[in-house]
Amino acid sequence: MTTKSGGTAPTFSPPHIGTLILLAGISALAMNVFLPSLPGMAAYFEVDYRLMQLSVALYLGVNAVVQILVGPISDKMGRRPVILTSILLFLLATLGCIFAPNAEVFLFFRMAQAAIAATMVLSRAAVRDIYDTDKAASMIGYVTMGMAVVPMISPAIGGVLDQAFGWQANFWLLVVLGLATYALTYFDFGETAQKSGKTLIAQFREYPELFRSPRFWGYSLASGLASGAFFAYLGGAPFVGTQVYNLDPAVLGLCFSAPAVGYFLGNFVSGRYSTALGVNRMVLWGCVINGGGVAVSLAIAIAGLDNLYTFFGFMTFVGIGNGMAIPNATAGAISVRPHLAGSASGLSGAIMIGGGAGLSAMAGWVLVPGATAVPLLAIMFATAILGLVAIILVIKREKALRL
Known part of the structure; x- marks a missing residue:
């Protein structure tokens, strides 16, 4: 490949969809591949489960900060250099996790792994760079449908790797796939954004335009609150699976993938119908399905009739709802101000992930020894209902503006 100047660097052209899927997928993989190992990691480091569970909440918290910063930086510098740098930082942090001598050092490097969040943010921004709003929602749906395969299978793979080789094997997997992602990005991801030409300070000063x-806010909160049910699940399901339903890591990893199966289906619906039905209707029905699945599971648990099949089975509806709501709400948020697509993608993602960090931590703290699945499901239901309220308010506002 050659550039316009005749060099040997990759041609600057839009990336293939497979590259975008991998960029989004490596971030998802880093988030959940090791979750079946959490109880065993707590024993390895000789700490309480709730401390190791912070590896989810802290990662999500730093992830949110990264997403706030990376949008304006990429609007100024371009998507490509920011993505490549983030992958290198992620690789260094992952090696730190592997060789951590204690839980505190592990948590530090675990937070540093959140640099990879840039790949998910900027893969979405790249889609919006190329397509208009409804088409972008459709393409984001296809990208996240492909990405959904990763959380669908990674906990199962992580559980098997843990049992066969120990928890560190999950992080070696991240190293190998991180190197592969870097190579593919280098050779395929041409620049998609027109650089703003503004200073970073000027870029950050444009955030108030989004805040106003x-x-x-409606789209971002709908996305963040709908996904809040899933992030609470991330924080609490390892405890529920091992302590309430007595599952070993391999079986837990398999069951843990239930929302991802639904997410794949929901993303397919988004990719197939978003252009025809519009983002608002897709987000609305996604929030309804999300909340409905949790409501049924909560009612069963309150009645004392729950088991691993009802708990994990109804999580599929959480995945379907999120697969419909998140791509469309994201497309809506980043299309409010198209010239700020990178900043909007980052800020919207930060709202979603930041809220997820808090909910994940909350789930970890309410699930004390002897607890049932009810506290976790109650948190998930509350956030799902608030997400439904957010998109209803957006729809009402748009109807009022048309009158």
Whole structure:
């Protein structure tokens, strides 16, 4: 490949969809591949489960900060250099996790792994760079449908690797796949954004333009609160699986993938129908399905009739709802101000992930020894209902503006 100047660097052209899927997928993989190992890691480091569970909440918290910063930086510098740098930082942090001598050092490097969040943010921004709003929602749906395969299978793979080789094997897997992602990105990801030409300070000063947009807040909160049910699940399901339903890591990894199966289906629906039905209707029905699945599971648990099949089975509806709501709400948020697509993608993602970090930590703290699945399901239900309220308010506002 050659550039316009005749060099040997990759041609600057839009990336293939497979590259975008891998960029989004490596971030998802880093988030959940090791979750079946958490109880065993707590024993390895000789600490309480709740301390190791912070590896989820802290990662999500730093992830949110990264997403706030990476949008304006990429609007100024371009998507490509920011993505490549983030992958290198992720690789170094992952090696730190592997060789950590204690839980505190592990948690430090675990937070540093959140640099990889840039790949998920900027893969979405790249889609919006190329397509208009409804088409972008469709393409984001296809990208996240492919990405959904990763959380669908990674906990199962992580559980098997843990039992066969120990928890560190999950992080070696991340190293290998991180190197592969870097190579593919280098050779395929051409620049998609027109650089703003503004200083970073000027870029960050444009955030208030997004803050003043009720539609941006509505879409971002709908996405963040709908996904809040899933992030609470991330924080609490390892405890519920091992302590309530007595599952070993391999079986837990398999069951843990239930929302990802639904997420794949929901993303397919988004990719197939978003252009025809529009983002608002897709987000609305996604939130309804999300909340409905949790409501049924909660009712069963309160009645004392729950088991691993009802708990993990109804998580599939959480995945379907999120697969419909998140791509469309994201497309809506980043299309409110198209010239700020990178910043909007980062800020919207930060709202979603930041809320997820808090909910994940909350789930970890309410699940004390002897607890049932009810506290976790109650948190998930509350956030799902609030997500439904957020998109209803967006729809009402748009109807009022048309009158």
